Amino acid sequence: MNIEEKVKAIVSEQLEVEADKLTTETTFEEIDADSLDIVELVMALEEEFDLEISDHEIEEIKTLGNIITFIESKV
């Protein structure tokens, strides 16, 4: 799996959305993710990719595409 697929798989599992429905344009608002969901998601991503995401960086993340670009820049 490449990064995009992995991210989609994690988002799909954590936020209980079908992976097929996720695109890089999908925003957290669209899939009804609140701040607690995002905490869960960030912790899962940190674990999966072995990196650290700061609160400040989380604020910049609006779409799935943002996460993917961000992770690609870190790994």
Add this chain to the structure above:
Amino acid sequence: MKTFLEKLQWDIREKSLYEQALTHSSYAHEKGDGGGHNERLEFLGDAVLQLAISDYLYFSYPEFPEGRLTRLRADLVCEATLAAIAVELGLGQFLRLGKGEAAGGGANRPSLLADAVEALFGALFLDLGLEKCRRHILRLYQPVLKNLEKGYLHRDYKTLLQEFVQARHGVTPEYEIVRESGPDHEKVFFAEVLVGGRGSMGKGSGKSKKEAEQAAAKEAWFKLS
């Protein structure tokens, strides 16, 4: 201890801090290590918890005035909520207690459990910093905070009480509707919860039998601490 930390899957660095967090003063005194207990960590953890919860409430409920936020926070960081989180974590069996305290059922006492959870937050703060500590707190609080969104705070007191009483006395609490009053469309039910041979542990009233039983369970739960 090892198994507890493994179970939590926290990315911890300084293991000894968590050991200290689970050490009650009765154990430390018994071992002649007067400072090796969790009280100072609890002091710190209390403050971090308040901050994490305040921050969450501030941003999640922009329409709430200060008074309402304060009451919500008080409910969220109270002993009953913390003890419920401890039960969820199965923390009781990992507490290090002095012999007397252990024999007296200290591992099931809500106040001891709540203190240990706060101390764990203090340990997390020292070990991983505020940002990560905050996330761990929110993660542990997730079920409670999700309930809050739905408009009710605590999970089911009857279940909570049952878990406790079963662990401690090996019996199941029983409920009795002792009185009903008011006209049919505005009936009020009064319930009592009975535990083994100890008689009534709590009383409560409500608009349905279920609500009255919940209220009785809540009173009993607070009495146990």
